[in-house]
Amino acid sequence: MEIPVDSAAIPADSDRAVRSALAELATAMPGREYWQTRPVSMARECAEVVGVVAAIAFAGWFVPVSYHFFGYVYLLTVIALSLRVGRWPVLFAAIVSAVTWNYVFIPPRLSFSVLDVEDSLMLGTYFFAALIGGQLTARIRAQERSERSREQRASALLHLSRALAAAPTLDEAAAAALRQADGLFAGQTALLLLGSGGSLVPHPAGSFALSDRELAVAAVALQRRQPAGRYTCHLSAAEAMHIPLRRADVALGVFVVRLPAGVTDLTAPQRDLIDGFAAQIALLVEHEHLRAAGEREKLLAESDRLHRTLLDSVSHELKTPLAVLRSAVEQMETDDPGKRARLAGEVSTAMRRLDHLVANLLNQTRLEGGALRPQLDWCDVRDLVGAARRAVGDALAHRSVDVEIAAGLPLVRADAVLMEHVLANLLLNAALHTPPGSPVRVSAALDPAGTHIRIAVADRGPGISGELAAELFQKFRRGPQAPAGGLGLGLSIVKGFTAAQGGDVTVGPEPGGGARFTVVLPVAAHGSIPNDEH
């Protein structure tokens, strides 16, 4: 038996176990002959019987012994044949042996003779032996067959469950199951899973495309939680058999099998096999449902934790400047002009902090709410850097900021406002996380391949360790030595805004010490410029 297992159809990333299980299955599955009651050709057995009987007659013709001897030879022949051929052929053997013995051996030879009592008894034993032997053989054969089919069923299900367990996702497992079912049932199969809206959705790996009529039958099977369609007592005019996937009281979907055209009825073991298959798939689907539910639970818990963190830090970040403002304003009445100036300084610092916080929260919300619509436009990198420096204001007042922009840099396609936030956040970060007075360097250049523009903000601070670099761009992530204040949103916004413009941002060490953040934007070609007198 040959089961076509198309190894190319198995996704390359699926587990090797799936492949080996499938390969094993290919040799173990019953296949087409399992479904057709074998027409173990009776004609062939009868021909065999005739051959044996004739051979004995031919041999006996030349052997000069008493005709009684051949009576016994034929009796033995019938007994021997009863072990080999079916019930009816052995009866046929008894008849042929009786006729041949009478016609060929009982004198007068080559004519039918009247039998005496002894000979008649002998002929009677032929039929007796044939009947008994045939019966026994038939019983043994039936037992053997059911044994074999049970074994095949068990091994098919075993292989199925092994393949299912090895598949990493429901999709792959379902595809593997359907492929196996196709081979096993030598027909076409389909898997319909209950979708979110309560409708049945066919799995793409199914080989049987259901017509509207078959879909209706499947819906009935699902609703009644009973098999329906062909080979069942409900809607048996359908093309295929529809078995609901049941777990406890819930139907999760429908397994559809369309057997080869010749199969008119199913034996109990065959039904068992199909049911077993459906049960395995149901188990798999339920598993997946439970896993998804668990995942959702975990996600909820995670987002809950994030919310709490956010609330905690936002309220802290809001309340600190508010406390400063309140206290400073209450003392504003003072007559000491020096103190008033100091208080005004505190107020303005607190205010700037609030402003920055609100801006970052709004930006993060825009990023997550999907409300971010970058207005991509041609931009001059010098403008972007200049705008960011102005936005940062006096946070970098007491540092040397070295700007190095390569001459002849092409224009970039970017959203100027988003880029201002990106670069300003990077500059502010450099100001916050490096020792006061240490220099900051901004550079922009074309990469060697000429396909990207790299804008780098480098500092001379403590640098960023490898493991921190990996998660630096996640929100609410703050470095271990980060000074108080800040939500850890800045870099997440930098990443989000850059990605929204088709770019990327990375962090690495600056040669000579410090950290270097690099924003990479793709180079795009713009149309020619009219009235170009240069």
Next chain:
Amino acid sequence: MSTDPTRSEVLVIDDEVQIRRLLRMTLEEAGYAVREADSARVGQSELLRHLPDVVILDLGLPDQSGVEVLRRLREWNPVPVLILSVFGQEGNKVAGLDAGADDYLTKPFSTGELLARLRALLRRIKPAVATSSFRFGRVEVDLAHRRVAKDGQPLRLTSMEYALLQLFITHRDKVLTHRQILRELWGPNSESQTHYLRTYMLRLRRKLEEDLDAPRHFQTESGVGYRFVSEPSEAA
């Protein structure tokens, strides 16, 4: 420049009472006369009743968009308008400027910045440039003969560069949106061709600015446009 603001009248159209109160306090101390309106409807009737010297207009009014108020005002009068917008509404801001606003500030803004912008707007309507020449930094522009000189040395500008410079001088201290400049110089079909503008701005700055990385006169307003400042304050 010492424009005397004592006679100047400001109309503040904003629905936030605290903002109005603070603006009144600031502006009166700076010598302006202040009138208030808390909605677009009141604002419009105030504008009709007596035209102020300058209007401060909030874009987020409860009854009507500030841009709409501006559009109706511009149908009959060019009085300088400074719009106030909040963070994150860049589109709104550009719409306001395209509708004819002269300048914008984003809340929260600094008082010093506000007063400087108002001074610049008033300076423009009381033209000090009656002459045919204009000076900024080390550059002198002879508008009558279309000649430009830096430190007394003649400077060659292409006709497009000169047109751009002239546009900026005409609208000095005012924000020009990309669209406004592109339409003026390259025609209405080129309003989205920002790369023309970026390229010419770079050339103009290269010829006229001291430091390309920190231009003082030709300032970029991110996502909005450009502002030509003839007398930049030293702090900026």
